[in-house]
Amino acid sequence: MNSHKDISEKRSSFCNSAVTGLFGIFSAHPYISMLLICIISTMPFCAASSNISSAFPIIMFFFYCVSAGLIVPRICSKYKLKDPLPVILTIAASAIGAPVFLYYRNQENKLLFVFAFGCIMLTAYYLAFHTKKMSRRFNSLLIMGMGFMVKLCYVLGTSISDRQHDVGYFEPSKETAPGHLGYISYLFYNHHLYDGDYREIFQYCHPPLHHALCAAWVGFLNRVLGVDIENAVESAQVLPLFYSMTIIITAYKIFRYFKLEGKALYIPLIITAFHPCFTYLSAFMNNDALTWALTMGAILCTLQWYKAPTIANIIKIALCLGLGMMTKLSAALAAFPIAFVFIIVFFRSIKTSWKKNLGQYAAFLTVCFPLGMWFPIRGLIRWGIPLTYVQELPEMDQSIKGITFWERITDFSLKQVQNVYENWLWRDESGAPQGFNEHNPLIAILKNSIFGEFINGNNFPGMAYMDTVCKILFWLGVALAAAAFMAMIVYLFRKTAADRLEKGFITFFHIVLIINLYILSKNYPMVCSMNFRYLMPTVVTGALFLGYAVSELENSPKSAVKALRVPVYFAVIAFSALSTYVYMVVASTT
Incomplete structure (x- = not known):
């Protein structure tokens, strides 16, 4: 025995x-x-x-x-x-x-x-x-x-x-091909950047980090492991899958930094882990996933530096932000809230450690600036390309130039939400225009945060009930987004475990992203400019403040207030379950 x-x-x-x-x-x-x-x-x-x-x-x-x-x-x-x-x-x-x-x-x-x-x-x-x-x-x-x-x-x-943004195609030769896949193929076959005015070729205006990593990945599989080129290129999706998961891990670290515990931690983590935007991001072959992964890394490292202002922590910020800008220049948006923290910390400690802080800021710029700016500076010096150049688009049916920006941002007519998928003008067999283009940025981002640009009723052949499922998913997403926004307003000023600078930093980052999207929408009046892929970190920042709301509901001595937990938990679980179901159906019926 x-x-x-x-x-x-x-x-x-x-x-x-x-x-x-x-x-x-x-x-x-x-x-x-x-x-x-x-x-x-x-x-x-x-x-x-x-x-x-x-x-x-x-x-x-x-x-x-x-x-x-x-x-x-x-x-x-x-x-x-x-x-x-x-x-x-x-x-x-x-x-x-x-x-x-x-x-x-x-x-x-x-x-x-x-x-x-x-x-x-x-x-x-x-x-x-x-x-x-x-x-x-x-x-x-x-x-x-x-x-x-x-x-x-x-x-x-x-x-x-499938369901990609501006990817073009992978050219199996040394020739140039448009789009992100064309950019990857050019680097794969030529082993150097395109040596010409990159405004001439669609999407070559982006810094090359993402495309170079994909080209190296394809090269390793094809030339070292002997995988055929088609499968090697397809397998490069492992990289955006990894990047999207690093965002979830970083979000968890941010939630823990703000001392969220129990359901106050799990609710925002569930929202982030199952949010549709991070699901469709995981398959993107453009540079969005790596950009946001590095940007969120910079946000986390800034919080860590604020708590422990060491040279090692500020170099981590510089690396994340610099490499993010070397992936997509819009990562520089995070520089504004980061600079806000740097300035506040400098003036708080000006009597004790201003020399140390200046030294750290110099080290930050020494690392971040060359990493983030070498590519646009190269374009400026060699071809006179503006540092903030954005790819010009030809006239297309998705243009909404005929509606003033003021009309667009103030139009909340119900016809826009009769269809929870994004509305696009389309043409019938005779070439006559049908439907209308989405034009209100807020409504557009609420829709494509859930379904992107490419998911609609056509993805569910023979499944009429899926329209009802998607409507429920959409309105649950709207409710959670509204709750997160209200929580951000309330808990920015209410006392929590975080101080005002920490919460102000996160809120500033959130607002910068939203302002940037509205500016983009105004300057480039196309449906594609009103896309939630420019706002994805706001899921994390909004969920963070929703976590504070859950914490207060959990600890409230008032039974009536405590009872509000039930609809919140139900909404989050239902949202996550329906998101999972919709995207499993989409993946299975491709």
């Missing part, structure tokens, strides 16, 4: 050590761990569901059996079940799973299987290894893990030509 007991204890101890070790590695190195997870999850089929072979369920069954060998003994240990019961239950769990995997082996659409398998495994590990001491980390990891599964499946079901 003692030998059986010793074996059982050793088995349980091994399972605990294995999972705890992995959990510890992820907690200590979340960004590196997430990169490895993204690579492992996508590379066997080059980020395309069409490459999922019938052998894939067999591989997953092997992983399922290994997981059963870790989870079942752990659960048995919790309930003090002695040998040989853990062994019998492990074998039984493996045997029960076998026919399920065999059934899905011959199914054409395997995305649902991938999603269900991932969520079940995450839940099983959570239930088996969750401890009260590590509750916050386990709960947060489960939320982020579920959010990752949605993004993974969306990426697998979305090709580099």
